Amino acid sequence: DGGITQSPKYLFRKEGQNVTLSCEQNLNHDAMYWYRQDPGQGLRLIYYSQIVNDFQKGDIAEGYSVSREKKESFPLTVTSAQKNPTAFYLCASSVRSGTMYNEQFFGPGTRLTVL
Amino acid sequence: GQQVMQIPQYQHVQEGEDFTTYCNSSTTLSNIQWYKQRPGGHPVFLIQLVKSGEVKKQKRLTFQFGEAKKNSSLHITATQTTDVGTYFCAGHHSGAGSYQLTFGKGTKLSVIP
Numbered sequence: 001d002g003g004i005t006q007s008p009k010y011l012f013r014k015e016g017q018n019v020t021l022s023c024e025q026n027l028n029h030d031a032m033y034w035y036r037q038d039p040g041q042g043l044r045l046i047y048y049s050q051i052v053n054d055f056q057k058g059d060i061a062e063g064y065s066v067s068r069e070k071k072e073s074f075p076l077t078v079t080s081a082q083k084n085p086t087a088f089y090l091c092a093s094s095v096r097s098g099t100m101y102n103e104q105f106f107g108p109g110t111r112l113t114v115l
Numbered sequence: 116g117q118q119v120m121q122i123p124q125y126q127h128v129q130e131g132e133d134f135t136t137y138c139n140s141s142t143t144l145s146n147i148q149w150y151k152q153r154p155g156g157h158p159v160f161l162i163q164l165v166k167s168g169e170v171k172k173q174k175r176l177t178f179q180f181g182e183a184k185k186n187s188s189l190h191i192t193a194t195q196t197t198d199v200g201t202y203f204c205a206g207h208h209s210g211a212g213s214y215q216l217t218f219g220k221g222t223k224l225s226v227i228p
Contacts, residue, residue, distance in 0.1 A: 035218075040124065042203060042220035043158070058215070090157055100207055103148055103160035104216060 003027065004107035006091050011112045013085075021076045021110045023091030030096050032074035033104065036060060037088040046089075049074055050096075078112065085114045117142060117208045121219030129227050134191040136222035138204035145207040147180055147187045148216065153200045161189075184209075194226050 004025045013019045025032065031050050035043040045058030049068040063082025068074050074093075078085045088111050092104040120139045128134050138147065146165045150158040162171055164180035164187060171178045177190045187206075191198055201221040208217065 033216075040220065042121075043205075043218040045215065045217075048215065100145055101216075103163060104158075104205075105160070106157040109157050 004091060004093055004105055006089075006107035006110050008110060009108065011110055013112070013114050015114055016080045018080055019078050019085075019112065021078065021089055021091075021112070023074045023076065023107060024072055025074075025091075025093045025105075025107075026072060027093055027095075027105060028071070029093035029105070030071075031094045031101055032068065033092045033094075034058075034064070034066065034074070034076045035090045035092065037090060037109075043090065046076065085112060087112060117217050119144075119204060119206050119217050119219040121204055121222060123222055124220065125223050125225070127225045127227065128194050130196060131193050134194050134198070134224055136189050136202050136204075136224075138187045138206070138219050140185050140206055140208070140217075143184050143209045144187075145184075145209045147204055147206045149178060149187075149189055150203045150205060151200050152203065152221070156200075158203060191224075194224070196226050196228055199224060199226050 007022045033048040034046040037043050044060050046064050047066040049055035052071050055066050055068050065077045088109050090109045091107040094101040094104045148163045149161040152158045162178050167184050168182045169180040175192045179188045201223045203218050203221045205216045205218040
């Protein structure tokens with residue numbers, strides 16, 4: 001069964017702690033993305049990666065870090081430097097078609113609450 | 116950064132009424148995609164439009180891409196309670212490296228039975 005998995009679904013952390021969100025895909029997609037969703041704000045891009053061992057900052061990368069050591073995996077670390085980390089985090093992937101990417105497939109998301 | 120504006124932010128309709136959401140970009144888009152997110156769920160791809168003036172239909176849903184490739188709309192005819200959710204447009208801006216998708220803020224649709 002192909003798809004994107006994110007774990008855990010709900011995550012609680014104390015303020016000042018780093019936390020890593022998992023994202024795995026078995027769709028053999030080249031590109032992977034991390035978005036943050038806040039109520040009424042739509043989806044904002046944190047980081048994206050087009051290829052293994054390479055990634056670029058999105059619009060709101062401050063306080064976050066990523067790695068892409070394997071094609072299937074794109075974990076996101078929310079660091080203590082992120083001032084307002086409580087949000088719904090979505091991972092997505094897509095396949096390249098020429099110079100563009102096709103539709104994005106989203107995982108179920110992780111709802112992070114920092115206490 | 117580049118933005119895609121989407122209106123309205125919220126729409127409440129009586130079941131059976133029509134619904135339309137609009138997206139606008141200040142710059143030309145290579146393509147535009149539409150997604151639906153059910154309450155508590157994740158965005159799910161609906162359709163992609165690429166050509167200037169393109170119109171596509173999926174049952175009661177009609178998608179349009181403007182002639183200048185700067186705006187788009189999604190129209191739902193005779194809404195049903197299953198249409199409830201937030202509808203997002205997302206565009207790839209023209210130029211090198213069209214790999215970053217810019218999402219509108221979405222239109223949250225409520226359908227009153």
